[in-house]
Amino acid sequence: MSEFFIARQPIFDRNLKVFAYELLFRSSDTGAAPKDLDDDAATAQVLSTSEEVGLSRLVGKRPAFINLPRKFLVEPDLLPFAPDNVVLEVLEHVEIDDAVIEGMAGLGDRGYTLALDDFVYDSRFDNALRHVAIVKLEIPQIAPKDWNTEITRLKKLGVKVLAEKVETNEEFESLKALGCDYFQGYFFAKPKVVRGKRLAPNKLAVLQLMSKINNPETDIESLSDLVSRDVAISVRAMNYVNSPAGALNRRIESIREAVVYIGRETIRRWVTLLIMAKLDDKPGELVTMTLVRAKFMELLAQEANQDDANAFFTVGLFSVLDALMDAPLEEVINTLAIPQELRDALSQELGIKGQSLALAKALELGELSSFDPFEIPAPIIASLHQTATQWADETLAGMAKA
Known part of the structure; x- marks a missing residue:
C-alpha cells in the first residue's frame, strides 16, 4: 500500500x-x-x-x-x-x-x-x-x-x-x-503590527521570562525561582504535574521538586507553554500550530540522531513569536538570550535548524518539499508530522484539564 x-x-x-x-x-x-x-x-x-x-x-x-x-x-x-x-x-x-x-x-x-x-x-x-x-x-x-x-x-x-x-x-x-x-x-500566524511599535511592557516581561527559562545556562534553582514568581503559572504547572497526565507515582509538593523529579526539559517546556497560554488574545490554533512545529522539529532531529533535539524544539517554539507578540521577529529575537546559530535559523532559516524550520512550515501547508537537510524518506517525515500533531492535541487537552 x-x-x-x-x-x-x-x-x-x-x-x-x-x-x-x-x-x-x-x-x-x-x-x-x-x-x-x-x-x-x-x-x-x-x-x-x-x-x-x-x-x-x-x-x-x-x-x-x-x-x-x-x-x-x-x-x-x-x-x-x-x-x-x-x-x-x-x-x-x-x-x-x-x-x-x-x-x-x-x-x-x-x-x-x-x-x-x-x-x-x-x-x-x-x-x-x-x-x-x-x-x-x-x-x-x-x-x-x-x-x-x-x-x-x-x-x-x-x-x-x-x-x-x-x-x-x-x-x-x-x-x-x-x-x-x-x-x-x-x-x-501573522502579527497585527509589524513596524513602528515596541513590545508592550507586559508582553516583554513574558518574553524575557520565556527566554530565561529556555536558556540552558539557567540552573534549577533559578528556574524554580522564576516559576515561583508567577502564582498562576505555578498553580497550573503543579496541577499538571500531579494530574493523571503527569503519570507520576507520588504527589509533587514544590516547584523545585517538580523540576528535579520530572526533569529540567519537561518542566521547562510546560512552563513555556503555560506562559504562551497566558497570551489570551491569540487564537488557540496559533498555539497548536506552534506546538506541532516545535515537536515535529524535535522528532526530526531525533530521527536524524542529532544530539541537540531540544534546540530544534526551541527554534520551532520561538519561530512564531512575532505573531504571539505582535512585533517583527527580528525585534523579538533581539530580546532573547539565545546562540547565534538559533538566531540565524529563526531570522534567515540558515543551517540544518533553519532548513528544518522551512520543512515544518511547508508541512503546515500540506506540502512536503526538498528542504529536509537529513534526506529522511518522505513517508517517515509524514509520520513524524502526524505524531507531532497528535502530541500537540494531547498536550493542550492535558493543559485544559490541569
Whole structure:
C-alpha cells in the first residue's frame, strides 16, 4: 500500500476560536495532492483513513470538513460516518445536475451538513444553494469591492458564510465586519503590527521570562525561582504535574521538586507553554500550530540522531513569536538570550535548524518539499508530522484539564 498522510487546516469562528478542521489527502512522496489521483480516490482515502484511525483522533470533538466529489453525492451510501460531526463540501467543479441535487437533498434529509466549496456566485448554483448550510467564498477570486455584495446575497439566503484563503489580519477584520461567520487561511500566524511599535511592557516581561527559562545556562534553582514568581503559572504547572497526565507515582509538593523529579526539559517546556497560554488574545490554533512545529522539529532531529533535539524544539517554539507578540521577529529575537546559530535559523532559516524550520512550515501547508537537510524518506517525515500533531492535541487537552 502506498504511503500517505492527512493534512488538516483549521477553520475559525468570528472570535478566532477553532470551529472545525478541513481534512485533505496528501501523498507522502510529494506532499501534494497526487496528480494521478482523482477527486473520488482522494476523498476515498480521507474517508478510509479517518475511519481506520478514528475521526476524533484527527479533529477531536470539532467538525471535519471533507471534500465531496460527484460520485459520493450520487452514491451517498459510500459515506462511512454518521452526520453529526462532518461537513460535506461539494467541490466547485461538480456539475450541478438533477442527480447531484437529488443526492444533496437526500444527504440533507439524513442530517448531513453540506457546504459549497471555492464559491464564486454563478446562477448554476441556485438550486444547490437550497440544500447547503455553509458557503465557502474564495476570497482571492473576488474583488474586495464586491465582497459586500457576495456576502449580503448569501446571508439573505440564510446560509453561513465561510471566507477561505484569508491571508492577512486586515482581510479578516474587513470580512468579519461584513458578516462572515467562519474563516480559513494563514492570517492567524501573522502579527497585527509589524513596524513602528515596541513590545508592550507586559508582553516583554513574558518574553524575557520565556527566554530565561529556555536558556540552558539557567540552573534549577533559578528556574524554580522564576516559576515561583508567577502564582498562576505555578498553580497550573503543579496541577499538571500531579494530574493523571503527569503519570507520576507520588504527589509533587514544590516547584523545585517538580523540576528535579520530572526533569529540567519537561518542566521547562510546560512552563513555556503555560506562559504562551497566558497570551489570551491569540487564537488557540496559533498555539497548536506552534506546538506541532516545535515537536515535529524535535522528532526530526531525533530521527536524524542529532544530539541537540531540544534546540530544534526551541527554534520551532520561538519561530512564531512575532505573531504571539505582535512585533517583527527580528525585534523579538533581539530580546532573547539565545546562540547565534538559533538566531540565524529563526531570522534567515540558515543551517540544518533553519532548513528544518522551512520543512515544518511547508508541512503546515500540506506540502512536503526538498528542504529536509537529513534526506529522511518522505513517508517517515509524514509520520513524524502526524505524531507531532497528535502530541500537540494531547498536550493542550492535558493543559485544559490541569
